[in-house]
Amino acid sequence: MRRDVLEYLERQKDLKKFVREQPQWYRKLSRNPYDLQNLEIASLHYYKKTIPDHVEKFSNSVQMASMMYHMFQAMKTQN
Numbered sequence: 001m002r003r004d005v006l007e008y009l010e011r012q013k014d015l016k017k018f019v020r021e022q023p024q025w026y027r028k029l030s031r032n033p034y035d036l037q038n039l040e041i042a043s044l045h046y047y048k049k050t051i052p053d054h055v056e057k058f059s060n061s062v063q064m065a066s067m068m069y070h071m072f073q074a075m076k077t078q079n
Helices: 003-011 013-021 024-031 036-046 051-078
Strands: none
Touching: 003 013, 013 024, 013 036, 024 036
């Protein structure tokens, strides 16, 4: 692998961890060192850091809070 790619991975700790967990990226980057953008996209999907993942996580949190609120309201009306 080229030195500049290795230095880039050293600066980006998440990408370095991703490459260690997904070793096929060593081969891909050795063959095509300019494939860093695809590496970053794959890493975002792997760690669920994309915008749709954040929206889904927020939506699940709001849904859970709403469910708890309704549960407390039901308990309040029973007493």
